[in-house]
Amino acid sequence: MTSQTNIHKKHIIVFTGAGISAESGLHTFRDPNGLWQQYSVQEVATPSAWKKDRKKVLDFYNLRRQQVRQAAPNAAHIALTTLQKHFKVSIITQNVDDLHERAGSKNVLHLHGEIMKARSTVNKNLIYDLGEKDIALGDKCEKGSQLRPHIVWFGESVPEFEQACKIVSQADLLLVIGTSLRVHPAASLIHFVAKETDIVLVSPEMEYVASHITWLKNTAAEEVPRFVESLI
Numbered sequence: 235m236t237s238q239t240n241i242h243k244k245h246i247i248v249f250t251g252a253g254i255s256a257e258s259g260l261h262t263f264r265d266p267n268g269l270w271q272q273y274s275v276q277e278v279a280t281p282s283a284w285k286k287d288r289k290k291v292l293d294f295y296n297l298r299r300q301q302v303r304q305a306a307p308n309a310a311h312i313a314l315t316t317l318q319k320h321f322k323v324s325i326i327t328q329n330v331d332d333l334h335e336r337a338g339s340k341n342v343l344h345l346h347g348e349i350m351k352a353r354s355t356v357n358k359n360l361i362y363d364l365g366e367k368d369i370a371l372g373d374k375c376e377k378g379s380q381l382r383p384h385i386v387w388f389g390e391s392v393p394e395f396e397q398a399c400k401i402v403s404q405a406d407l408l409l410v411i412g413t414s415l416r417v418h419p420a421a422s423l424i425h426f427v428a429k430e431t432d433i434v435l436v437s438p439e440m441e442y443v444a445s446h447i448t449w450l451k452n453t454a455a456e457e458v459p460r461f462v463e464s465l466i
Contacts (some may be wrong), residue, residue, distance in 0.1 A: 246465075247405035248314060249423060250327040250334070253412020253437060254454045258305040258333055280388050288380065289371055295383040296368040299349050303366075307337035310411060310436075310454035313462040315339055320466045326398045328413060328420050330385055343401065345394050345420050351384035358393075395419050402426045409461070410435045410447075412454050436461065 252260075277283050278294040315338035317323050325334055325342045330349040334342045354360035354375035361384055362375070373381045386392055402408065403426050410433065415421040424433060424447075433447045436457045443449045450457045 244406050245322045245324070245404055246317060246407045246409060247402055247427075248317075248323060248325045248409045248411065249402070249413065249420075250325065250329060250411045251413025251415075251417070251420075252329060253414075254308070254310050254458075255305070255329050255331055255333055256412070257310065257453060257455045258308045260301060260305050260329075260331055260333075275388055279385075281390060284382065284387070288382075291383070292369050292371065295349060295385065299364070299368060302331045302333075302349055305331065305333065307333045308455045310458035311337035311339070313459040317462045317465065324401050324404075326401060326423065328417060343394055343398055345386070345392055345398060347383070347385035349383060349385060352381040353384040355379045355382050392419055398423055399426045403428065405431050407431065408433045410437075411458060412437060414440070434461070 273294055277287070278291050284291050311333050314323065314325065314334070318340060323339070323341060325339050326345060327334060327342060328345050330344065330347050332348065332350045350364055352362045352364055352369050352373070354377060356377055356379040357375070360375045360377070362381070369381050369383065371380070375381055398420075402423050405427050408424065408427050408431055410424065413421070414437075415424065415435075427433065434450060435443060435447050436450045436452065436454055438451060438453050440449065450461065
């Protein structure tokens with residue numbers, strides 16, 4: 235990798251996963267202590283689950299939303315807002331929370347949706363900010379249809395993936411934080427960077443890291459502020 239002390243990157247793309255939010259207390263679905271261990275994915279996070287029991291799905295996401303509200307951005311989220319003061323920064327995240335935005339990041343693309351929003355079940359373009367509200371049975375969009383979480387469920391397509399690929403292809407530096415790179419199609423984003431683009435991965439544990447990726451083996455809250463400081 236090019237020396238960080240001499241580097242001046244024009245466009246830094248940051249790709250974040252559940253690991254960065256876990257340090258704010260939001261467990262991943264793989265976490266043995268997480269919410270997902272109390273529920274079957276098939277019962278709360280699929281189109282068939284929504285068709286079978288809308289109240290159960292809404293209750294699950296209302297609980298997750300409450301946990302997001304109680305969480306706060308950590309040092310990694312905050313460091314990324316410092317980075318955008320010096321470079322053009324685009325963040326692509328697998329996370330559905332709003333911690334990047336609450337930290338102050340301006341250019342965030344959510345691949346898997348946003349838990350702080352609801353959308354119509356008849357028109358995917360009708361999206362509503364929930365603020366401090368949750369979603370209940372009977373809450374409807376302007377067309378009279380039940381609102382659902384603005385989340386990409388298992389088995390659904392990822393509508394923002396094509397846009398994410400375009401953004402990644404513009405990277406002068408790709409900074410990957412807190413993702414196992416095992417959740418597809420998001421994990422394949424790293425294959426859309428130019429061959430000469432540096433890729434830096436921040437994660438305390440990985441099963442495998444390709445030789446062309448610089449692996450900073452540490453937690454996001456510890457390593458990201460240090461790495462950002464090295465760039466600016």
